[in-house]
Amino acid sequence: xxxxxxxxxxxxxxxEAHSLKVEKILFQGKSDYQNVMVFQSSSYGKxxxxxxxxxxxERDECAYQEMIxxxxxxxxxxxxxxxxxxxxxxxxxxxxxxxxxxxxxxxxEIDKMVVDVSKQFFPEVAVGFDDxxxxxxxxxxxxxxxxxxxGTYDAIIVDSSxxxxxxxxxxxxxxxxxxxxxxxxxxxxSTQAESIWLHMHIIEGIVDNCRQIFKGSVEYAWTSVPTYPxxxxxxxxxxxxxxxxxxxxxxxxxxxxxxxxxxxRPLKFYNSEIHEAAFCxxxxxxxxxxxx
Ligand code: AAT
Numbered sequence: 001x002x003x004x005x006x007x008x009x010x011x012x013x014x015x016e017a018h019s020l021k022v023e024k025i026l027f028q029g030k031s032d033y034q035n036v037m038v039f040q041s042s043s044y045g046k047x048x049x050x051x052x053x054x055x056x057x058e059r060d061e062c063a064y065q066e067m068i069x070x071x072x073x074x075x076x077x078x079x080x081x082x083x084x085x086x087x088x089x090x091x092x093x094x095x096x097x098x099x100x101x102x103x104x105x106x107x108x109e110i111d112k113m114v115v116d117v118s119k120q121f122f123p124e125v126a127v128g129f130d131d132x133x134x135x136x137x138x139x140x141x142x143x144x145x146x147x148x149x150x151g152t153y154d155a156i157i158v159d160s161s162x163x164x165x166x167x168x169x170x171x172x173x174x175x176x177x178x179x180x181x182x183x184x185x186x187x188x189x190s191t192q193a194e195s196i197w198l199h200m201h202i203i204e205g206i207v208d209n210c211r212q213i214f215k216g217s218v219e220y221a222w223t224s225v226p227t228y229p230x231x232x233x234x235x236x237x238x239x240x241x242x243x244x245x246x247x248x249x250x251x252x253x254x255x256x257x258x259x260x261x262x263x264x265r266p267l268k269f270y271n272s273e274i275h276e277a278a279f280c281x282x283x284x285x286x287x288x289x290x291x292x
Pocket of ligand 1: 050053054055056065085086087088089091092108109110111114139140141142159160161162165166167168170192228229
């Protein structure tokens with residue numbers, strides 16, 4: 001450990017640890033679920049850390065939040081009801097809110113401290129909570145889904161932490177079954193699905209489960225996030241049986257209906273070209289995913 005630097009050390013990426021220089025620690029607390037820390041870094045702005053793992057930095061959060069949201073929402077004609085699981089920083093809400101056809105946005109985050117700390121230290125991310133369509137539920141995503149009536153949502157976005165800690169169940173088969181049940185026919189889900197460089201075994205398991213459960217499309221996409229382990233992170237995109245969904249060819253252009261969001265910054269990362277490119281996989285990953 002280098003004094004004055006934060007190093008992200010975890011058994012999920014043994015033998016490597018990305019480091020950021022710390023200017024100042026701004027918050028440290030322990031919630032019922034995890035250790036919560038915010039620090040000012042010298043090169044990536046403020047950083048939110050849960051149990052020693054980076055959840056977002058001001059500089060590169062766009063690459064994750066915009067992609068996990070617009071990949072699913074730009075792939076269906078008129079998303080109206082959207083559920084976010086996790087995502088207590090509000091960044092995914094900010095992105096969902098750009099879609100003017102959306103009428104209702106539920107969010108189920110397990111840890112109220114994440115929400116409070118984000119509102120205090122990350123106003124440009126937590127701005128997502130200000131949208132009048134948003135309803136916040138504090139609780140476990142699995143328990144929340146059990147009570148959702150069949151076919152409620154057009155889209156579900158699972159912005160979850162890694163499968164060590166409170167998010168473990170969000171990577172397991174029973175959770176994906178609940179997600180499928182909560183979606184309307186032809187509804188879509190997008191989930192945080194780890195790194196092709198580090199977690200091919202986890203991805204293989206997710207793909208296997210999803211092919212059994214989602215009878216529409218099942219695809220893996222990825223993006224570049226310099227402060228996430230290995231610098232990349234992926235998403236599982238699936239649709240339920242019903243009107244077919246072609247994730248690789250977006251049919252909604254977000255840029256067109258973005259203009260009514262004057263208070264929110266313009267898109268930094270997402271566009272239709274990068275949407276299509278996100279589904280191109282290196283051969284080693286393509287082989288594993290197609291073999292499932
Ligand atoms: N948008 C920032 C990126 C995240 S945040 C993940 C969120 O999921 C956290 O706020 C965490 O409290 C919440 N969470 C964890 N488990 C559950 C659960 N069971 N139900 C509801 N919310 C949950 C993800 C960063 C990925 C990091 C990659 N290394």
